[in-house]
Amino acid sequence: MKIAMIGLGSMNGAILAGLLDSGVQADDVTATSRSAASAQDRSAQYGVQVLAEENQADANTAAVTGADVVFLGVKPYQIIDVCTELKEALKPGAVVVSVAAGVPTDKMEVALQQGQPVIRTMPNTPTSVGEGAIGLAAGTHASDEHVDLVSRLLSPVASVFPVPEDQINIIGAIGGSGPAFAFYLAELMATAAAEEGLDPQMAAEIAAKTLYGAGKMLVTSEEDASQLRANVTSPNGTTERSIAAFDEHGLAAAVRAAVEANIARAKELS
Numbered sequence: 380m381k382i383a384m385i386g387l388g389s390m391n392g393a394i395l396a397g398l399l400d401s402g403v404q405a406d407d408v409t410a411t412s413r414s415a416a417s418a419q420d421r422s423a424q425y426g427v428q429v430l431a432e433e434n435q436a437d438a439n440t441a442a443v444t445g446a447d448v449v450f451l452g453v454k455p456y457q458i459i460d461v462c463t464e465l466k467e468a469l470k471p472g473a474v475v476v477s478v479a480a481g482v483p484t485d486k487m488e489v490a491l492q493q494g495q496p497v498i499r500t501m502p503n504t505p506t507s508v509g510e511g512a513i514g515l516a517a518g519t520h521a522s523d524e525h526v527d528l529v530s531r532l533l534s535p536v537a538s539v540f541p542v543p544e545d546q547i548n549i550i551g552a553i554g555g556s557g558p559a560f561a562f563y564l565a566e567l568m569a570t571a572a573a574e575e576g577l578d579p580q581m582a583a584e585i586a587a588k589t590l591y592g593a594g595k596m597l598v599t600s601e602e603d604a605s606q607l608r609a610n611v612t613s614p615n616g617t618t619e620r621s622i623a624a625f626d627e628h629g630l631a632a633a634v635r636a637a638v639e640a641n642i643a644r645a646k647e648l649s
């Protein structure tokens with residue numbers, strides 16, 4: 380199976396890293412980027428062919444020629460222009476997989492050849508280390524076989540959640556953006572510990588290892604998040620005071636507002 384990746388930034392790069400680790404052959408992938416310098420860097424980083432628009436105006440159409448699956452990893456505002464650009468070059472059965480926030484499949488379908496299968500995903504960057512969570516919604520012309528093909532490709536590097544398209548933005552708010560929430564929490568934990576007097580480097584390492592370990596427990600334990608939290612929270616102990624401080628300072632409302640703001644922005648992008 381031949382794979383094309385249009386735009387090889389953070390997200391398509393994360394997917395590519397995961398796919399290569401999972402056994403996809405570098406020879407089966409052609410990617411594109413804007414500048415010649417980034418194409419050279421990315422090619423050295425991943426060992427795949429990366430065509431630069433700066434060197435070759437038809438880089439994107441050349442990359443998708445003969446491809447079976449095409450990942451669109453450009454910014455949301457560029458997706459429709461890229462679909463229009465690729466329209467004539469895509470094989471009729473090639474599956475176009477968008478990773479972009481906000482852009483609905485029907486808008487992509489209008490810009491592509493009639494009948495071109497389109498799948499909209501909402502991935503996240505932990506896909507790069509084989510630990511992604513990916514929401515996936517089929518467009519009008521994507522059959523169950525197309526969904527299976529893309530799910531089989533991605534499932535070695537992520538848990539794949541097929542959903543109706545109107546739920547993709549919700550997955551974006553906790554899955555797509557979620558790693559940033561976790562990284563932000565790590566930053567805040569480390570900063571607070573450093574301000575209390577711990578060596579900053581050590582504080583960062585402890586925050587990272589703690590989130591990693593807690594994440595591993597969340598996905599491997601038979602107990603849910605609430606029970607795992609209860610296991611740490613001794614009655615009248617230290618954790619109880621911290622949870623009370625979170626509640627007092629409105630953590631639940633802050634997370635709710637963050638999710639709502641995320642979904643509102645995804646709607647604006649569409």
Ligand SMILES: NC(=O)C1=CN([C@@H]2O[C@H](COP(=O)(O)OP(=O)(O)OC[C@H]3O[C@@H](n4cnc5c(N)ncnc54)[C@H](O)[C@@H]3O)[C@@H](O)[C@H]2O)C=CC1
Nearest residue numbers: 386387388389390412413452453454455478479480502555
């Ligand atoms: N970064 C993340 O964690 C996530 C990003 N996404 C989506 O992924 C998409 C890309 O975001 P990032 O990877 O963060 O951005 P990025 O800026 O890191 O990557 C975009 C890449 O596209 C390239 N590019 C721009 N125009 C191009 C063109 N016409 N032809 C070929 N390549 C072109 C750029 O050179 C750049 O390498 C967005 O639509 C975003 O909504 C979705 C989920 C998570």
Ligand SMILES: O=C(O)[C@@H]1CCC=N1
Nearest residue numbers: 479480551555556557
């Ligand atoms: O921030 C963004 O718009 C993209 C989509 C989800 C994560 N990053």
